[in-house]
Amino acid sequence: MSDEKFSNNQSFWKNTLLVTTSILLLSFVSFYLYSDSEEKFTDGSKPQKEFDFQKAKRVLKRFYKKVGTDFYCGCKFSEDSEVQGRLKIDFESCGLNSRKDNHRQTWIEWEHIVPAHSFGSTRECWIKKDCESNGKLVRGRKCCQVTDPEFNQIEADLHNIVPVPGEINADRGIFPYGEIEGEERNYGLCDFEINFKEQTAEPKPNIRGDIARTYFYMEWKYGIAVPENRRKLYESWDKLDPPDTFEIRKNEIIEKIQKVKNPFID
Numbered sequence: 001m002s003d004e005k006f007s008n009n010q011s012f013w014k015n016t017l018l019v020t021t022s023i024l025l026l027s028f029v030s031f032y033l034y035s036d037s038e039e040k041f042t043d044g045s046k047p048q049k050e051f052d053f054q055k056a057k058r059v060l061k062r063f064y065k066k067v068g069t070d071f072y073c074g075c076k077f078s079e080d081s082e083v084q085g086r087l088k089i090d091f092e093s094c095g096l097n098s099r100k101d102n103h104r105q106t107w108i109e110w111e112h113i114v115p116a117h118s119f120g121s122t123r124e125c126w127i128k129k130d131c132e133s134n135g136k137l138v139r140g141r142k143c144c145q146v147t148d149p150e151f152n153q154i155e156a157d158l159h160n161i162v163p164v165p166g167e168i169n170a171d172r173g174i175f176p177y178g179e180i181e182g183e184e185r186n187y188g189l190c191d192f193e194i195n196f197k198e199q200t201a202e203p204k205p206n207i208r209g210d211i212a213r214t215y216f217y218m219e220w221k222y223g224i225a226v227p228e229n230r231r232k233l234y235e236s237w238d239k240l241d242p243p244d245t246f247e248i249r250k251n252e253i254i255e256k257i258q259k260v261k262n263p264f265i266d
Contacts, residue, residue, distance in 0.1 A: 051258075052145070056156040057110050059257065061087065063250075064163050069094075070108060071162035071207060073190035077108050089165055095189025098167050105167035105187075112160050113214040115174040119154050119224045120144050154222050158254045159262050160214055168192060172201045176227040177211050209241025213264040220263070238264070 065087070069076050075094035080086040087108035089096065098105035120126045120141055131143035144151040168187060171194050178200040180193050191204035203211060212234035218224045226234060243251075243265045255261035 051156050052152045053110075053155045056158055056161060060110065060158065060161060060163065063253070064108075067246075068163060070164050071111070071210075072164045072168055072192045072203060073187065075165065075190075077163070080107075087163070091188075096165060097188030097190075099171065099186040101167040101170070104170060105165050107166045108163045109166040109169040110161050111164040111169045111172070112155070113162060113211055114160055114218040114224055116141055116155055117174040118227075119218070119222060120151055123148060123151060125151060154218075154224075157218075157221070158258055159217055159251075165190075168194075171196075175199045175201045176230055177201050177203055177208075178230065178233065206241055208237035209239075209243065210247055212237040212241075213243070213247075213262060216264045217262040221260070 064077075065079065070089065073094050073096050075096050076090040077087045078090070080088040089106060089108060091097070096105070123144055125131065125144040125148040126140050128143050128147075129139070131138050131147060133142065133146040138146065145155070165187070168190070175194065176199075178198075180195045180198070180200055180202040182193075184193055185191075186194070193202040194200070195202075215226050215230075215234055216238070219226055247265060251261050251265045
C-alpha cells in the first residue's frame with residue numbers, strides 16, 4: 001500500500017472513530033441529562049419551576065464534562081480539584097495563551113452567542129433605577145434576572161450558551177461576530193481574533209455556521225434581530241459550515257430538555 005493510500009485510509013478510520021465515539025457519548029449524556037433534569041412529585045406530576053441562567057449552566061456543565069471541548073478554541077477542560085464548581089482549561093491541549101488576564105483565561109465561562117445586552121438592554125427592567133434585590137439596589141442585567149421571567153427564559157436558552165475561555169469571553173463582550181482582515185493571534189494558537197476598534201470578533205471557520213444558526217434561532221424564537229449588516233454574512237457562514245454530528249445531536253438533546261429545537265440546524 002502506498003504512503004498516500006495509507007494516510008488516507010488512516011484518516012478515514014480516525015474520523016469514523018471520532019464520529020462514532022461522539023454519537024455514543026452524546027447518547028449517554030442525553031439520557032443522563034434528560035432523566036436528571038425532570039424532577040417529579042410523588043403522584044408523578046412535574047412541578048412548575050423556573051429555568052434560569054444558573055440552572056442552565058449546571059445542565060451544560062454536566063453535558064460538556066462528558067464530551068466537550070470549549071467552543072472557541074477547542075481546548076479540553078475538566079473539573080478543577082482546588083476550586084469547587086470551576087472547570088479548568090488544559091492549555092497544552094490547544095495551545096491557548098492569555099492576552100492580558102492569565103487568571104481569568106484559566107477557567108471556562110458560559111458565553112451567550114447572542115449577548116444578553118442584545119435581548120435585555122431595551123427591556124424596562126434593564127433601565128429601571130429603583131430595582132431592589134435582597135434589600136440592595138441592582139441595575140441592568142441583575143435587575144432583569146430578579147424581576148423579569150421572560151428575560152430569564154431567554155437568558156437560560158441552552159441553544160444560545162457555549163463554554164469558552166474566560167478572558168476571551170470578557171474581550172468579546174457584546175461585539176457581533178464578523179470577519180477581520182489579517183490573522184493577528186492574541187490567544188496563542190487559538191483561532192479567534194478581536195478588533196476592539198471595529199468592535200468585531202472573528203471565530204474560526206468551523207464554528208461560524210453554528211453561530212449563524214444560533215442568531216437565526218434567536219430571531220425566530222424571540223424576535224431578536226440579527227445585527228445590522230451581518231445577515232448576508234451569516235447566511236454565507238450557514239452554507240459554508242453546515243451542521244456536523246455534534247451540533248445535530250446537541251440540538252436533539254436540548255429539544256428534550258427545553259421542548260424546542262433550533263429548526264435551522266435541521
